[in-house]
Amino acid sequence: MTKTHLPAKFHDAVVKWQQTFLPDYDFLIENWDKYFPRDRQFELCAFRELGICNEVECGDAEGEPKRTKAAALHPEQAGHLLGAIRAQASTEFGSIQQHQLTLARAQNEEEQFWILRMMAEELRHGYQMLHLLLDDDWSSVTDASSEDLVEETLSMRTGSHILGAFNVDFDSFVDNAVFCALIDRVGKYQLNMQRVSAYKPMAESMPQMLREEAFHLAAGVVPLRRWMEQAARELPYVSTSDIQKTINKWFPRGLEMFGDERGGGTNVRFGLKPMKNLEAQDLYIEEVGKLVRDLNMRYIRARIPGLDLAQAEQVLNRILADRGTDQGIAWEDLVHLPDRAFFRRRGVPAFELAGWQGESFEDLPSYLEHLRRHLPDAYRASRDFRHYVEQAQKLTGGEVTLREAVSAMPGLRRVGGVCPCSKSVRWVAETPQSGAAAGDSGSAA
Amino acid sequence: MSETLADVRIRCLEDTDLGHITGIDEKIGGSYRPEVWERRMAYYSRRDPDASVVAESGGRVIGFMFGEIRSGEFGMEEPTGWIEVLGVDPDARGKAIGRQLAESIMDYFRRSGATTVRTMVDAEMVGIERFFESLGFEPASLRPFVKKLSEGA
Ligand SMILES: CC(C)(COP(=O)(O)OP(=O)(O)OC[C@H]1O[C@@H](n2cnc3c(N)ncnc32)[C@H](O)[C@@H]1OP(=O)(O)O)[C@@H](O)C(=O)NCCC(=O)NCCS
């Protein structure tokens, strides 16, 4: 594995960004040994894996040497790739902004520290994507300068990111955990697919990111399992219904991160990913199904400690088969995988009136009532949810077409002045001043 | 040679394996210890997930082996692969599952530059000792010493 850093002014820009959006970074580093005594210290850098496959692994150019420069790609191919790198960078930085909103609300210090480490690793992932943007010449497919590309990424906020999942606010620490378990899991699929990328620097960037991703999933799943256990013991903290509603909030956004169910063929032809969108989405749904089953098993065994593994599995199977009650445990006490058409705003089922268990609804008011009952209270007070409802109403009223509703994004709602970094901040220094403190060099537009 | 089981896949540990792994441990040791395995999952998934593998057959995990590469311990400067936690479902024993898991991990250790692989086995666990011997492990000169730290002593 090789390790590199961005040119100083871009590195400084990321550090400045970190000081604003990940203020607990220093706390993490200072206390690293308390929670991760044997782990290598975190470092903000880009890693490239050596010895990865040299030949294009899928698509039209299968078997040809992988490209090491964007200029060696077909322009359309390079355009797709650049879009993917920018989107990936946006997700990495975006998720930190979201986690930061509720990080302080964790009940358990260890779990909080896990999330904090995960945030630092997301910063490294964002840094890795900036490294891809800066280490090559993209002028054949964009007019944007290196500075502009970095600036664009670093100036995005919750509300202006490229993918919907990164524009939704967190309301409690349950969001931190469910997001890791569901949204980072989509990330794992994307990284895994990009591991075969015909663009070698992308392929070489994936292995270390994937290693880190394994922990991100655990950092979500372990707290979820603990909450299931506590709920089974009737402790008053996070209920299974809270978890279910939070899954309902994120799962649809996770599905949409795969892209439209009809698409993905171009990426395969270009050798950038080995699977079309629907194929990857199907695998993801199956995997989330396993997670849900695992959580339910954790619950049942805590609720009836006398059952052994096989007996608990039988109880779960009976409850799922008839949606009934077995040994005092009701279907409603457990968590379930939402239907893939539920609460969608993009892709094939966009704006279908599909219930969380696949029920269909005659009219919008009864569907909205259904959403009211199955989404978290705090989320329904959000800008994002309001936007969905308004688009659904306009669509029903014939004011917009489906295509318009799908492509509408929740408006930017952060305004200058609410925080130290108003819109006018530039992250990348125009002219690097020798001797200037790293923290000062990124601002002043 | 032990008979082999068809359709076995050795792959990296995943978070969704937790329930099955806890189940195998329960079958081996007789107690249900989800908290222990949750901690281990959090630990091994952040150490070096490629060095922790499971064997899957028919959609179920039937064996697991967790390890990592460390150096600088006990005066051993060279990178050493450690096999630390393992278990094969008692119903799937003797079918080379353990061997395949170990070979996969050792292959990874080798590719990552480790020159030695080590493990520690309780002398009372004769089966595990035999297992490692069949894989070519030999007793090492490094011996563990223990002392109980009682309060005030
Ligand atoms: C040790 C263990 C991993 C072996 O798994 P397995 O899948 O049955 O082993 P394999 O079939 O791959 O056997 C590989 C070799 O080891 C030998 N072996 C395995 N278990 C053995 C035993 N109990 N006695 C003698 N030899 C044994 C096999 O004969 C085979 O040798 P061969 O290939 O030369 O014929 C399994 O028995 C186990 O999980 N034991 C309990 C582990 C435990 O207690 N873990 C908790 C502490 S971390």
Ligand SMILES: [Fe+2]
């Ligand atoms: Fe990431």
Ligand SMILES: [Fe+2]
């Ligand atoms: Fe992640």
